[in-house]
Amino acid sequence: MSLDNEVKQLIIDCLDLEDVSIEDIDSQAPLFGEGLGLDSIDALELGLAIKKQFDVKIEANSDATKQHFYSVASLVSFIESQRA
Amino acid sequence: MTDLLKSWLRQGPAAQQLISFNHHDIVTGSAFTAQVAQLQQQLTDSDSQRWLLCCDSSDLFAVGLCAGLLAGKQVILPANRQAGTLSELTHEFDGVLSDMPICEGKAFLRLDKDLNPATSDWPQADSWGELVLFTSGSSGKPKRVVKSIEQLDAEVSVLEQTFAEHLPHCSVISTVSHQHIYGLLFKILWPLAASRPFLSDLVEYPETLNYYANLFPNLCLISSPAQLSRLPDALDNERQLRAPSLVFSSGGPLSFDASKAVANCYGQAPIEVFGSTETGGIAYRRQHQPNADWQAFAPIEIQQDPSDGALLLKSPYLPDSEWLKCDDKIALHADGKFTLQGRLDRIIKVEEKRLSLVQMESLLESHPYVTKAALVMLEQPRVQLGAAIELSTQGLEQLEANGKLALNNQLKNHLLSQFERVTLPRRWRYVEQLPQDQQGKRVQSRMLALFDIDKFKSK
Numbered sequence: 192m193s194l195d196n197e198v199k200q201l202i203i204d205c206l207d208l209e210d211v212s213i214e215d216i217d218s219q220a221p222l223f224g225e226g227l228g229l230d231s232i233d234a235l236e237l238g239l240a241i242k243k244q245f246d247v248k249i250e251a252n253s254d255a256t257k258q259h260f261y262s263v264a265s266l267v268s269f270i271e272s273q274r275a
Numbered sequence: 276m277t278d279l280l281k282s283w284l285r286q287g288p289a290a291q292q293l294i295s296f297n298h299h300d301i302v303t304g305s306a307f308t309a310q311v312a313q314l315q316q317q318l319t320d321s322d323s324q325r326w327l328l329c330c331d332s333s334d335l336f337a338v339g340l341c342a343g344l345l346a347g348k349q350v351i352l353p354a355n356r357q358a359g360t361l362s363e364l365t366h367e368f369d370g371v372l373s374d375m376p377i378c379e380g381k382a383f384l385r386l387d388k389d390l391n392p393a394t395s396d397w398p399q400a401d402s403w404g405e406l407v408l409f410t411s412g413s414s415g416k417p418k419r420v421v422k423s424i425e426q427l428d429a430e431v432s433v434l435e436q437t438f439a440e441h442l443p444h445c446s447v448i449s450t451v452s453h454q455h456i457y458g459l460l461f462k463i464l465w466p467l468a469a470s471r472p473f474l475s476d477l478v479e480y481p482e483t484l485n486y487y488a489n490l491f492p493n494l495c496l497i498s499s500p501a502q503l504s505r506l507p508d509a510l511d512n513e514r515q516l517r518a519p520s521l522v523f524s525s526g527g528p529l530s531f532d533a534s535k536a537v538a539n540c541y542g543q544a545p546i547e548v549f550g551s552t553e554t555g556g557i558a559y560r561r562q563h564q565p566n567a568d569w570q571a572f573a574p575i576e577i578q579q580d581p582s583d584g585a586l587l588l589k590s591p592y593l594p595d596s597e598w599l600k601c602d603d604k605i606a607l608h609a610d611g612k613f614t615l616q617g618r619l620d621r622i623i624k625v626e627e628k629r630l631s632l633v634q635m636e637s638l639l640e641s642h643p644y645v646t647k648a649a650l651v652m653l654e655q656p657r658v659q660l661g662a663a664i665e666l667s668t669q670g671l672e673q674l675e676a677n678g679k680l681a682l683n684n685q686l687k688n689h690l691l692s693q694f695e696r697v698t699l700p701r702r703w704r705y706v707e708q709l710p711q712d713q714q715g716k717r718v719q720s721r722m723l724a725l726f727d728i729d730k731f732k733s734k
Contacts, residue, residue, distance in 0.1 A: 251486030
């Protein structure tokens with residue numbers, strides 16, 4: 192599975208999103224608010240799940256974190272940058 | 276130690292009192308005084324009496340709050356900035372105090388960090404203003420709650436009496452908004468009156484919380500079950516070298532497991548506070564065993580309504596000294612402590628956000644796709660709402676044409692006009708007929724069964 196799809200599947204599984212499949216998630220669309228429509232609690236749970244599954248370090252600086260968690264695409268490049 | 280807030284409001288902060296901080300800057304007592312004095316003058320010069328106050332940054336919020344109260348104005352606190360929330364309140368206010376223009380056609384005074392007015396004396400008030408908050412009423416209409424300085428002062432003074440000995444020179448940080456009564460009291464009014472600096476930003480992530488916990492030896496953490504129940508995992512469930520001096524949890528029930536897990540990381544269980552917008556704080560506890568008893572705050576008298584078990588209380592935080600009947604059912608014990616046994620109405624909380632199921636159902640039913648709507652609380656995998664919907668012909672056509680996800684999202688968007696995203700139903704069922712018994716009443720067990728399929732699907 193591509194990293195892109197792996198992230199999407201993680202979002203669906205860890206947030207238990209009913210009725211949503213990988214194809215329904217646009218990699219470029221915002222995850223929170225408009226777009227996929229995740230909420231502030233989802234942000235907490237997703238942050239934890241991403242950290243566990245991909246062994247990345249999330250910074251205390253919320254602005255940077257918000258940018259990383261903007262979309263699937265930004266999450267993918269964040270994870271890749273930490274692996275590099 | 277009475278009149279803590281009132282005497283602080285009379286005198287203002289000492290020049291060297293540290294009001295607030297974040298990682299860019301600090302606000303000293305003298306800078307705060309100058310900002311309050313300038314805004315108080317602008318407010319005094321204005322004919323508008325009722326000012327909506329809404330601002331993310333807690334230091335600017337505190338400036339607006341003090342200036343409004345010292346100018347004798349009514350300060351209206353909306354629960355959030357949702358357009359629908361503000362438009363529902365539009366007849367309640369004449370002007371807006373905010374860091375951005377959020378409402379057309381009203382007077383507007385901007386709260387601005389970069390304004391540095393000349394030093395000034397703390398303004399003296401002829402008469403103090405009051406606060407107005409809104410909460411969900413059982414009928415589905417927002418309920419207006421007025422708080423005088425006397426009421427707020429009583430509560431701040433009692434908090435200091437009850438907890439001060441555990442708070443040595445603390446800085447206060449919060450994961451909850453100051454727009455609600457809990458954050459307002461615990462993060463703004465109490466720290467101001469007791470000279471404890473607060474973090475002007477809202478802490479949203481465990482990583483940020485961790486950062487400040489490591490930075491400050493003495494920290495008072497104002498939080499809620501939404502954060503605290505997820506925090507221990509983020510801390511790898513390990514004992515932390517640096518822990519807050521005191522952790523408060525309010526806004527909704529904290530599970531015993533979450534309390535234990537926090538204690539495991541921080542060496543002590545959170546102090547939970549039970550209360551509401553109308554009543555203010557009622558009681559507190561630390562959960563050393565599941566569903567531990569609640570101890571009422573010293574000046575609060577508790578009784579139980581013999582007819583339905585409802586909590587009755589008399590409190591100096593209330594506008595009068597009558598007994599108030601609450602919608603919480605309790606069991607009252609011989610030692611005066613009590614346990615909570617659920618709500619007597621259809622007001623619920625999702626992630627600490629109080630909402631009326633009646634209001635959400637009627638908003639759903641106002642949508643052209645919906646004939647009837649019924650909401651149920653689901654406990655797994657997290658507390659959330661399930662929506663069961665009878666669709667109109669138009670709704671059925673939409674479902675056929677665009678699928679379930681698209682329809683879910685359309686109805687969610689409709690709800691966003693009045694409800695915060697975090698409260699929206701996460702599970703949707705479109706049914707031919709809502710489960711009813713022969714008397715036409717909804718059957719809870721059959722409603723829940725509609726959502727049962729999830730059990731088999733879950734990991």
